[in-house]
Every structure is written in C-alpha cells, then in structure tokens.
Amino acid sequence: MNSKYIITTLSILSLSLLTFKSINASIYEGFDMLVKKNTPLGKAGTFSGESGIGWLSAWHTGNGKPVFSSENIEFKGLKSVGGALKVIAERKPNHIGKGFAYRQTENTYLGTVYGSFRVKPGHLTSDSIFGLLFTLPGTQEVNLRNALFSLCPKRFGSDLGVVGVGKKTFRMPVGAPCEKGLPYLVIWKMANLPKAGELGGVSVSMWVLNEEQTEYFTTVGEFNERYLNLAETGSSKDQVSQFGRMNVKETKHSLYKGILITPFNYNITNVVFDEIRLSSVSLRDAIGASTIK
Secondary structure, three states: OOOOOOOOOOOOOHHHOOOOOOOOOEEEEEEOOOOOOOOEEEOOOOOOOOOOOOOOOEEEEEEEEEEEEOOOOOOOOOOOOOOOOEEEEEEEEEEEOOOEEEEOOOEEEOOOEEEEEEEEEEOOOOEEEEEEEEEEEOOOOOOOOOOEEEEEEEEEOOOOOOOEOOEEEEEEOOOOOOOOOOOEEEEEEEOOOEEOOOOOOEEEEEEEEHHHHHHHHHHOOOOHHHHHHOOEEOOOOEEEEEEEEEEEEEEEEOOOOOOOEEEEOOOOOOOEEEEEEEEEEHHHHHHOOOOOO
16 A cells, blocks of 8 residues: 655744753654653654754654654663654554654755664564665655665565665675564764765665664774774674665765655564664764763
C-alpha cells in the first residue's frame, strides 16, 4: 500500500519556548513529552518534545502507529531526557508492514554535518529493516530507494546494515548484528553536502555501537572520529558493531530546509527511537557528550 503523506509548513511552537540550553545541537529531539505512555502521535502533547529544537513542523504519523514511550534509551556519559518514540508497524494479513513517523527540519545544512540517534529494535527477521531516513515532502512511497539518505543498522535480507545516498548504497559486509531488545547508538557523518541545485561529491558514514562500546568510546576514545575509524568491527568493547561509508561522486542530494527526518521500520513489530541529534559543529555535540572533556 502506498504511504502518502503531506507535510504542512506551519510551526506549531515558538522556538524560544523549545530552546534547551544544555543541548549543543542544531536539531534535537529527546521525546520528553508530557503525556501518558502509548499516546499516539497527533494527540495533544505529542507534537514535540519539551526540549526539541531545529524543527519547522510537529511530528506526524506516516504508517503504523507511532506512540510516545516512557522507555528512555540512556548511555553512561551521554546526555538524555526522559521519553522515546515507539514506532509500531502496520499489521498486514500475511506479514508486518511499515511503520514510520516524520518531522520537517527548519534549516539547510551544507558541508559537513554530524548526527546520531539511539535505537532499540523488537523481534527481527531476515527481512526486517529499521533506521533513520531523510526524505522529501510529498514522497509517495517511503522506502530506502526513495529517500535522500538512509542510515539503517539492519537491511532487508541480511543481519547487517546499509548506508544509502538515494538509490546508491553501501551494504556492510562484516560486523555484529543488532539484537532484539538491546540499545544501540548510531552515529553518522555527511561530508561535502552541496548547495541546492548544485552537484557535489557527497560522503556518508555510519557507525553502530552497542552499549558497552558506547561507554568505552565515551571514556577512552573520547568519541574522536579518528578512533572510530581505526576500530575494527565486532562485538568487543573496543570495536564498533558496524561501520559503512557511501561515497558518491556527483549528486544533488543535500540536507535542504524542509526535508523530513523519518524514523522507519519494516517487517518488525516495533522499534524504539530516541535522542535524535544533528550538529554542524562536532561529532561530540552530535552524540550528546556530557562527561567527555
């Protein structure tokens, strides 16, 4: 079934009311919503987290049933606020379909941008997909092929993830797969993002870390990009669970004002998303570092 959605450009809350001084990020959503758990998006109080910044619109439901969750995903040494988003996928007669929510960004980001999100998947099958998509308003069918960018720790037909720039993808060949009910930190970097209408050689990198690895790089590696790049892939604490980089010589894809950030899953009952961050300053800002010196 086509997933049709239209985004409005009305800002629902004054940014002055949403600014949270301890959040060093250009875009932030911690889902600290003042509602009861399992309240569906679209109900009063679910338009934005109390500390959200950098958005042009409210959160909207695409497919399935995205709801507020009290299941906060926390990592030692990283900032966090209470609450999360649980994306419950649409039930089909013979399988589980899509689930996604979306929200429109307020600004354009060029050059180098860092970001992260935290995620906890439900029951996984070989055909499950979950991750964060960057999509254009009005996209008729929301999926990885139609997204501007795809950052998915789990791809269709494999236990490992995929990084995508449009239809061009890098599929992780080795690494440690994500497991049901465990929290992961997904870090990403986009480099050489071009101005609107111009061609650029864009590079998109993604690192997936389990809880032990996140704590290790917080205290030892200081989340320096160099340490992340030098780390081998695997499940040991001084490794990264997965790493992938997609380099595209020429593309017009960029992080334009008004694009949609889309927590997405397919063929998986539910996925919890939390602490979505984007920073044009540093990787450390993009992960919410609190104790890192």
